[in-house]
Amino acid sequence: MHPWNQALRQRLMRTPEHLPHAILLSGPPGIGKQALALDxxxxxxxxxxxxxxxxxxxxxxxHWFTQTTHPDFRLIEPEVDEETGKQRPEIRIEQVRDLVDFFALTAHQRGWRIAVIAPAERLNMAAANGLLKTLEEPPPRSLLILISHHPRRLPATVRSRCQQVAVSIPSRSEALDWLVAHAVPIAQVAALLDEAGGAPLAALALYGDTARSERRSRCLVALAGLRPEALLDLAAGKDFLVETHGWLRRWLHDLISQILTGQCHFFSSQRADLERLAARADLARLLALQARLDSDARILTHPLNAPLLMEGWFIDYVDCFS
Ligand SMILES: [Zn+2]
Structure with missing residues (x-):
């Protein structure tokens, strides 16, 4: 449970007997929604x-709760596929059927029966429909907490049956303090938090991911140095497509805003590089590449050819400068 969610928790828990039967906790990933629900x-x-x-x-x-064996609690997440070892993309109807049965039973302890579904947008259509009756006629002293990073992706039928509670991104100073308290070096906290869109847990995960942060440094050095061979080298590996897209997009955003307003938002530590590049950049080409990246965002999860896609971006990028 994170300090910035403390006030919201208190508000929700003030009178447990008046809690709604279904709560939809929404907000960007990495701000502690699931920890709040579990708490x-x-x-x-x-x-x-x-x-x-x-x-x-x-x-x-x-004791049961921390051992994940509490008979009156269920955490529903996408299952791990035994063959691939990866999480399945969807929460299946079978999982929801088990949950409906669980709510139909009498509670073992004190009366509460609680389930958390995380993230709820991963319920497939059948699973979401399977949940409707429980949402409509919940047994007494039952609580269903749905967690969602993208509440609009939930069917309206599910959304409308839940009390929606928005979990906010903490203040910047609160987030920075928390990251420093979690052993992230002071020199890196601001950049990591920027990259994570202000979400502290997401920033901490970025810090722990050394392969990703090495790749990010290489990418930024190549972008700042306008080194075509280094950029094509980055494009050659098909990994980090989504990340590379994000870095390039933010880099372009800063370059364009450097030209138009003299400001940068994401890479303030590289202001000197951005100023130098902005002075010789062709704004129309930068804008065209930005539009291309926006349109390519749609195919990132299943690109036909990731290296070719990245190569195209980098070639266009180098062409932006005379
Ligand atoms: Zn206790």
Whole structure:
């Protein structure tokens, strides 16, 4: 449970008996929505929680909860495919059927039955439909918490049956303090937080991903140095397509805004490079490449040929400068 979600938690848990039966926690990834949902669930299932509904951490309920064996709690996530070892793209109807059965049973402890679905936009259509009846006629003392990074992707029938609660991105100073407290070097926190769109957990994950951060440095050095061979080298590996797209897009954004307003937003530590490049860039070409990247965003998850796609971006990029 993260400090910036504390106030929201208190508001939601003030009168547990008045909690709605279904809550949709929405907000960008990496701001602790799932931790908030789990914390609320543990607080409700704890047999010795305090006046604010904070779990004691010692009772049988807490013990079961932390061991993920609490009989009155379910966490529904996309299953891991045993063959590939990867998470399946969807939450399947079978998982929802089990959940419906779970809610139909009588609770073992104190009466609450709680389930968290994360992320809810991964429910496939059949699974979402399978959930409707439970959302419509929930058994007493049941709570279903849906977590969503993209609530608009949920069917309106599901959304409308939930109480929507927006979880916000923490203030910048709060996020920076938290990252420093989690051993991220001060010199890197601001850049990581920018790249993560202000989401602290996402920034922390970026910091832990060394392959990605090495790749990012290589990419930025090649973009700043306008080195075609280094750029084509980056394009040759088909990995990091989505990331490369993101870095180039933000780099272009900063170049264009450097030209138009003299400001940069994402790469302030590389202001000198951006100023130097902006002075010799062709604005129309930069804008054309930006439009191309926007349109290519749609095919990133299933590109026909990732290296060719990246090569095209980089060739256009080098052409922007005289
Ligand atoms: Zn407890």
């Amino acid at each position: 609320m669930a543990q607080g409700l299932l704890c047999t010795a929680s305090d006046a604010q509904g904070v779990a004691c951490g010692h009772c049988q309920g807490c």
